[in-house]
Amino acid sequence: MLIVSDAAAETVKALTAAEEADDAGGLRISVESLDEQGASLGVALVAAPDTGDEVIVSTSGALVFLQPEAALYLADKVLDVRDGRDGGLEFAVHGKTEEPRRFDEPRSS
Template sequence: MLTLTTGAVQVIRTVTADPQLPPDTGIRIESGLNGSDALRLSVAPAPEAGDEVVEAEGAKVYLDPEVAVLLNDKTLDAQVDPQGDVAFTIADGTEPV
């Protein structure tokens, strides 16, 4: 199962903290468009049918079934640069929160 770092948890909670968003709002990771190897990440109000749900300390990540298999033994990290831009990275192995 995908593991979230402390940095990823903090960023996801910040991104989904808007009180106007539904309570189950999380980050969804899905396959790229047109057969691309890239992954798409978006804010989602809830998981879609078949999604694997990864939750840590209130941060929710929804993985489409194909991506869940691909990221099974990976770690999701996130960092914010001085300009406020967020960068998510995926690494091999696991680093528990």
């Protein structure tokens, strides 16, 4: 199961609050495309999970929804945040013992 770091949970909560989402709103992660290197994932703030989504509730109550296909790729990962290229924060995923990696960064060999 995907683990949501405390920093990612706080970011999700701040984003949903800024969007004035109700208590059912959260961050949805989905597969945008597949190729020989793996899946390209996308994120969006949504009002509620889609039917079939895996719902993850962080220890602080942030909601993350995983499209079923995305859940397969993220089962042993951590959702985190890090400093973005443009000065803001961006979501990143990593293995439980790895450094965070952007959704659009290729894996190192």
